[in-house]
Amino acid sequence: MGLDSRIGHKFLKAGLGYGGSCFPKDVRALQSISGENGYQFQLLKVVIDVNNHQRWKFFHKIKNILGDLNNKEITIWGLAFKANTDDIRESIAIDLALKLIEEGAKVRVYDPKAMENACKVLGQENVVYFFNALDACHGADALIIGTEWPEFQEIDIVQLRNVMKSQIIFDGRNLLDKNKLLNLDFKYYSIGR
Numbered sequence: 001m002g003l004d005s006r007i008g009h010k011f012l013k014a015g016l017g018y019g020g021s022c023f024p025k026d027v028r029a030l031q032s033i034s035g036e037n038g039y040q041f042q043l044l045k046v047v048i049d050v051n052n053h054q055r056w057k058f059f060h061k062i063k064n065i066l067g068d069l070n071n072k073e074i075t076i077w078g079l080a081f082k083a084n085t086d087d088i089r090e091s092i093a094i095d096l097a098l099k100l101i102e103e104g105a106k107v108r109v110y111d112p113k114a115m116e117n118a119c120k121v122l123g124q125e126n127v128v129y130f131f132n133a134l135d136a137c138h139g140a141d142a143l144i145i146g147t148e149w150p151e152f153q154e155i156d157i158v159q160l161r162n163v164m165k166s167q168i169i170f171d172g173r174n175l176l177d178k179n180k181l182l183n184l185d186f187k188y189y190s191i192g193r
Helices: 023-036 040-068 092-102 115-122 157-163 178-183
Strands: 073-077 106-110 127-129 144-146 166-169 187-189
Touching: 023 040, 040 092, 040 144, 040 166, 040 187, 073 092, 092 106, 092 115, 106 115, 115 127, 178 187
Parallel strands: 073 106, 073 144, 106 127, 144 166, 166 187
Antiparallel strands: none
């Protein structure tokens, strides 16, 4: 199994949880089939519960740190459920954006491929769409990284610091270099580290 490129360390990174069109549906289907055949597959129930808990735990971390979200300008980089796709089905970043909007935040979003699909779900109220990652951060109270797009790792963090209103980053994919950010006086919150 270790030789299979679909299995390995790159799938064991801490993050916001899993999403997409296949895996969540397949896990639920397997749990349902197990139940129909008299087997209570507790492990799958726990997998589903932990995945749901992970996304909302991150949201509560954001809310606890930022306080009242009403009228906060919050940027989200990455809306697709994973990099290199425009697929937003069961995207945790989309769920976070919707929850932030519900809480009164003004959400600024950027994704290299998923903007059109995101617009269909997020709509226009309290959302501003950008076509450049750095532009989306101008005047932002905080930045959330929702998808592990390689271009986010290449951002000039000095420029990022200069355009943000508050240098607060919630990295839901552990994508950025924590030490570099802390050395530039960012407040950096990640998952599992």
